[in-house]
Amino acid sequence: MHATxxxxxxxxxxxxxxLAARPxxxxxxxxxxxxxxxxxxxxxxxxxxxxxSIRRLEAGQTLFEQGDLPDHVYILAGGWAxxxxxxxDGRRQILDFALPGALLGWGxxxxxxxxxxxxxxxxLCAIPRGQFRALTARLPSLALRIAESFAxxxxxxxxxxxxxxxxxxxxxxxxxxxxxxxRARRAMGRAAGTEGFDLPLTQTHIADALGLTxxxxxxxxAELRKDNVLLLRAGKLKVxxxxxxxxxxxxxxxxxx
Amino acid sequence: MHATxxxxxxxxxxxxxxLAARPxxxxxxxxxxxxxxxxxxxxxxxxxxxxxSIRRLEAGQTLFEQGDLPDHVYILAGGWAxxxxxxxDGRRQILDFALPGALLGWGxxxxxxxxxxxxxxxxLCAIPRGQFRALTARLPSLALRIAESFAxxxxxxxxxxxxxxxxxxxxxxxxxxxxxxxRARRAMGRAAGTEGFDLPLTQTHIADALGLTxxxxxxxxAELRKDNVLLLRAGKLKVxxxxxxxxxxxxxxxxxx
DNA sequence: CGAAGTTTTGAATTGTGTCAATCATCGTGG
DNA sequence: CCACGATGATTGACACAATTCAAAACTTCG
Numbered sequence: 001m002h003a004t005x006x007x008x009x010x011x012x013x014x015x016x017x018x019l020a021a022r023p024x025x026x027x028x029x030x031x032x033x034x035x036x037x038x039x040x041x042x043x044x045x046x047x048x049x050x051x052x053s054i055r056r057l058e059a060g061q062t063l064f065e066q067g068d069l070p071d072h073v074y075i076l077a078g079g080w081a082x083x084x085x086x087x088x089d090g091r092r093q094i095l096d097f098a099l100p101g102a103l104l105g106w107g108x109x110x111x112x113x114x115x116x117x118x119x120x121x122x123x124l125c126a127i128p129r130g131q132f133r134a135l136t137a138r139l140p141s142l143a144l145r146i147a148e149s150f151a152x153x154x155x156x157x158x159x160x161x162x163x164x165x166x167x168x169x170x171x172x173x174x175x176x177x178x179x180x181x182x183r184a185r186r187a188m189g190r191a192a193g194t195e196g197f198d199l200p201l202t203q204t205h206i207a208d209a210l211g212l213t214x215x216x217x218x219x220x221x222a223e224l225r226k227d228n229v230l231l232l233r234a235g236k237l238k239v240x241x242x243x244x245x246x247x248x249x250x251x252x253x254x255x256x257x
Numbered sequence: 258m259h260a261t262x263x264x265x266x267x268x269x270x271x272x273x274x275x276l277a278a279r280p281x282x283x284x285x286x287x288x289x290x291x292x293x294x295x296x297x298x299x300x301x302x303x304x305x306x307x308x309x310s311i312r313r314l315e316a317g318q319t320l321f322e323q324g325d326l327p328d329h330v331y332i333l334a335g336g337w338a339x340x341x342x343x344x345x346d347g348r349r350q351i352l353d354f355a356l357p358g359a360l361l362g363w364g365x366x367x368x369x370x371x372x373x374x375x376x377x378x379x380x381l382c383a384i385p386r387g388q389f390r391a392l393t394a395r396l397p398s399l400a401l402r403i404a405e406s407f408a409x410x411x412x413x414x415x416x417x418x419x420x421x422x423x424x425x426x427x428x429x430x431x432x433x434x435x436x437x438x439x440r441a442r443r444a445m446g447r448a449a450g451t452e453g454f455d456l457p458l459t460q461t462h463i464a465d466a467l468g469l470t471x472x473x474x475x476x477x478x479a480e481l482r483k484d485n486v487l488l489l490r491a492g493k494l495k496v497x498x499x500x501x502x503x504x505x506x507x508x509x510x511x512x513x514x
Numbered sequence: 515c516g517a518a519g520t521t522t523t524g525a526a527t528t529g530t531g532t533c534a535a536t537c538a539t540c541g542t543g544g
Numbered sequence: 545c546c547a548c549g550a551t552g553a554t555t556g557a558c559a560c561a562a563t564t565c566a567a568a569a570c571t572t573c574g
Contacts, residue, residue, distance in 0.1 A: 083415075085415060085419045087419070087423060087507060088507070089507075091423040092423070093418060093419040093422045093423050095415045095418060095419070106408065107408075108405055108408060113412050113415060113416070114415060136397065136400075136401055136404075137397055137398060137401060138397055139397060140393070140394055140395055140396060140397040140400050141394060142397075143393075143397045143398075143400030143401045143403075143404060144393055144394055144400045144403075146400075146401075146404045147393070147400055147401075147403040147404040147407055148365055150404055150407030150408050150410075150411055151363065151364070151365060151407050152365075153407070153411050154407055154410050154411050154414055155370050157411055157414035157415060157418060158340075158342065158352045158370060158371060158414060159370070160418060161350060161352060161414060161417060161418045161421060162342045162344070162350040162352070164418060164421050164422045164468065165350045165421045165467070165468030166344060166348040166349070166350050166468060168529080168530095169529075169530070202551090202552060202553090203552075203553070204552080210422070211421065211422030211423060212530075212531090213530070213531055213532080214552085214553085215530090215531075215532080215533095215553095215554085215555090216529090216530055216531070218552095218553060218554060218555085219530095219554085219555085221553095222554080222555090233553095234539085250344055250345070250346075425561075425562095426561075426562070459519090459520065459521090460520075460521070461520080469562075469563095470562070470563055470564080471520085471521085472521095472522085472523095472562090472563075472564080472565095473561090473562055473563070475520095475521060475522060475523090476522085476523085476562095478521095479522080479523090490521095491571080
């Protein structure tokens with residue numbers, strides 16, 4: 001695992017680097033566009049006044065463990081992270097794949113119920129927890145934005161719960177890949193039609209997200225490949241038949257995002 | 258299904274009844290204590306100024322369907338409701354059991370991704386959606402309260418996702434009943450130790466919440482009964498061995514609420 | 515008492531997990 | 545440049561947990 005070109009210069013032990021250490025005029029906003037876009041300029045300014053720092057993680061590193069209460073709240077700026085929960089005996093459930101714009105570590109009182117791990121190299125905007133929470137108590141639109149963020153998170157969680165609880169292995173895999181394809185397409189904003197796109201996940205990750213075994217995910221992917229629905233090799237996903245995929249995934253038209 | 262004694266007088270077709278129709282001085286707060294307790298008095302007053310109405314549902318009735326965008330936001334005051342999502346072919350996932358204090362129907366733009374059905378007779382506080390949302394945009398502490406509510410909901414959803422994704426049938430049943438026992442005990446505030454308590458769910462409900470078949474839930478309950486862990490008959494749950502139940506449920510000590 | 519819904523039990527089936535071996539890929543160091 | 549080790553993907557044989565189908569017993573309520 002080594003740094004991608006994007007942030008390859010962050011070779012030193014990744015630590016919280018005070019943004020304000022750089023001349024202010026040169027400082028790009030520390031707030032990820034994906035999150036900031038939905039904020040009022042007042043809110044944005046207020047957050048930046050807290051002097052958020054930038055933190056970088058290499059693929060595989062941990063942002064925080066389940067049970068921790070990190071002293072920062074994070075907004076994912078670049079890269080893929082995953083939220084997961086591990087049981088005492090090692091079984092693991094991947095709860096969510098966090099894409100840029102995700103708010104991480106916003107627990108209320110006690111420790112976080114889940115851990116967060118970087119799947120690719122990641123860039124995060126780190127805001128001191130106490131100050132951030134104090135800010136949300138003053139700025140209604142910011143608090144509302146947080147509420148929206150959680151509402152969205154709940155919807156995603158409900159979606160995956162339905163997937164894991166009711167669908168067959170084949171449907172689950174189709175559903176997840178359909179969702180990720182959609183998210184990636186939206187995130188890139190480009191027509192990634194024929195080329196496929198990067199999916200920085202092993203089959204074990206897919207399995208842990210869907211409540212299956214990696215062996216069975218492999219078999220299922222082989223089927224979908226044989227049936228000309230999609231190709232997934234070497235971290236690249238290529239959807240051959242989107243209509244078929246949507247159908248296999250059992251995506252309810254009325255609920256399609 | 259008939260009304261329980263608690264609200265048996267609500268026999269007429271349950272409709273939205275303007276609270277303000279009653280003399281104001283006699284009006285108990287329309288806001289359920291379970292929700293209002295965590296609000297500032299300003300927020301409470303502001304909500305009550307919106308003249309929330311009270312709505313009653315009989316057991317089995319629907320508050321709103323998945324896909325709807327109801328024109329009210331609801332706070333559950335009394336009774337058990339359940340949030341569920343149904344697939345085109347009839348498979349159904351119960352997403353959450355809503356207890357008093359739950360916020361229902363707070364979708365942002367589009368329709369709700371799930372439906373809500375009363376499991377027992379229910380009393381709800383209905384607040385006009387538009388006005389309520391406008392209010393949250395003005396009152397940060399209210400917006401924060403909503404965010405907390407969703408954060409909590411996300412935690413519950415993650416918990417159940419882990420349950421459904423990783424646990425065996427026996428563990429799942431144990432986990433759910435352990436959770437419901439805990440919630441009920443907290444809600445009642447009483448020492449419901451030896452008596453057991455009402456669990457207004459059929460085995461089919463349990464199955465739909467856990468991604469199992471009602472037949473298999475039945476077999477699993479029979480096992481747990483034979484092993485003297487618990488008794489569940491005629492809508493009453495009695496935990497015989499709480500330590501054992503917790504153990505079977507695989508509840509992580511470090512995460513126990 | 516009869517009807518409808520729920521629980522219970524049995525037998526056969528099947529989807530998914532487990533175990534294990536082989537193959538593929540890739541970065542590392544000799 | 546190639547052998548090596550590590551990690552992930554693939555495949556086969558077998559085991560088992562959970563589903564399906566079916567029928568009967570039990571509850572509740574009109």
